Amino acid sequence: RRIEEDLRDALVENQIHLAYQPLVDAKTNAVVAMEAVMRWTHPELGPISPALFIPVAEESNQIGQLGEWALRRACAEAAQWPGNVKVSVNVSPAQFANVNLPVLVTQALANSGLAPELLELELTESIFLNDRDATDDMFAALKAIGVRLALDDFGTGYSSLGYLRKAPFDKIKIDQSFIRGVTEPGCRNVAIIKAIVSLAEALDMDTTAEGIEAHDELDLMRELKVGQIQGYIYSKPIPGEDVLAAMGSGE
Numbered sequence: 001r002r003i004e005e006d007l008r009d010a011l012v013e014n015q016i017h018l019a020y021q022p023l024v025d026a027k028t029n030a031v032v033a034m035e036a037v038m039r040w041t042h043p044e045l046g047p048i049s050p051a052l053f054i055p056v057a058e059e060s061n062q063i064g065q066l067g068e069w070a071l072r073r074a075c076a077e078a079a080q081w082p083g084n085v086k087v088s089v090n091v092s093p094a095q096f097a098n099v100n101l102p103v104l105v106t107q108a109l110a111n112s113g114l115a116p117e118l119l120e121l122e123l124t125e126s127i128f129l130n131d132r133d134a135t136d137d138m139f140a141a142l143k144a145i146g147v148r149l150a151l152d153d154f155g156t157g158y159s160s161l162g163y164l165r166k167a168p169f170d171k172i173k174i175d176q177s178f179i180r181g182v183t184e185p186g187c188r189n190v191a192i193i194k195a196i197v198s199l200a201e202a203l204d205m206d207t208t209a210e211g212i213e214a215h216d217e218l219d220l221m222r223e224l225k226v227g228q229i230q231g232y233i234y235s236k237p238i239p240g241e242d243v244l245a246a247m248g249s250g251e
Ligand code: G
Pocket: 036, 037, 038, 049, 050, 051, 054, 067, 070, 090, 091, 092, 237
């Protein structure tokens, strides 16, 4: 309740900012993208995890405003980065269900000057709970803009493979729950990751392994031909002002 109330003032009071976590090419070790994640520093309670306040924002109709802010902010910051480093922005199912989303994306790109192909929207499987036709229309509108679409947290939702057939994802992000314990002998997650990678290849999609923390996990992901690596082994999410310094060095 308090979180819900205080969240209403958080944006105007400048209590929310974005942090960025690198996505690294598994072959070249180059930083290819940065995922933007929201951070809220409450004036009395201190840092509040998005795992806590994002669901509150979704339930209290605040995610639209917060998500639009994050989209604009991420595009504006990414437009300053050198090379072709992409920015990934998390889009919640409520935002995806709003027919206004393509307009907001177009505006964020125009205002920042960021090229559409450098913006990647991370969507979760929950978007498929929305109306089927509206979902197809939204995919078409976003692809027409030229942004990239990634399927986040793959494997944790209800994981019907049917929608992968039609949905125009450019990338599948393998959820970190498949990484935990993956290097232990006989771990069945290896078979699942293998299957996801070959599925993605067949559908001409890229893959990212999330939550890579250890070198043996990294080696295994390379062996399994996962395309990109994200996790504490490279970096935790860092403040926007530190991004330029962190870029180029894969470590
Ligand atoms: O990195 P981390 O602790 O920040 O993220 C916790 C959860 O909050 C993750 O599921 C992440 O996807 C989500 N999250 C972080 N930032 C955003 C955001 O800007 N929008 C949405 N919809 N979710 C976010």
